[in-house]
Amino acid sequence: MDEFPHYWFPAKHYGWGWGLPTAWQGWVIFLVFIALLLGGALWWLPRHGLAAFLIWTAVISAALLAVCWAKGEPPRWRWGDSP
Numbered sequence: 296m297d298e299f300p301h302y303w304f305p306a307k308h309y310g311w312g313w314g315l316p317t318a319w320q321g322w323v324i325f326l327v328f329i330a331l332l333l334g335g336a337l338w339w340l341p342r343h344g345l346a347a348f349l350i351w352t353a354v355i356s357a358a359l360l361a362v363c364w365a366k367g368e369p370p371r372w373r374w375g376d377s378p
């Protein structure tokens with residue numbers, strides 16, 4: 296068993312937040328997010344307008360943020376020098 300926890304989303308080298316996924320589970324979540332975003336653009340924009348699409352985008356972005364928070368490295372400000 297691993298000594299260190301396996302994170303789906305590594306912390307960014309510079310700034311606050313997460314980078315691209317490093318585990319297959321993270322890639323699945325990321326690709327689902329992209330599919331939902333594109334699907335929302337095709338569905339919400341023409342039928343319900345920009346406001347509905349922006350709400351949709353905020354909801355799925357919040358869901359992605361929650362997954363990154365739960366399955367990613369603990370977020371903190373990074374300057375690139377320290378691991």
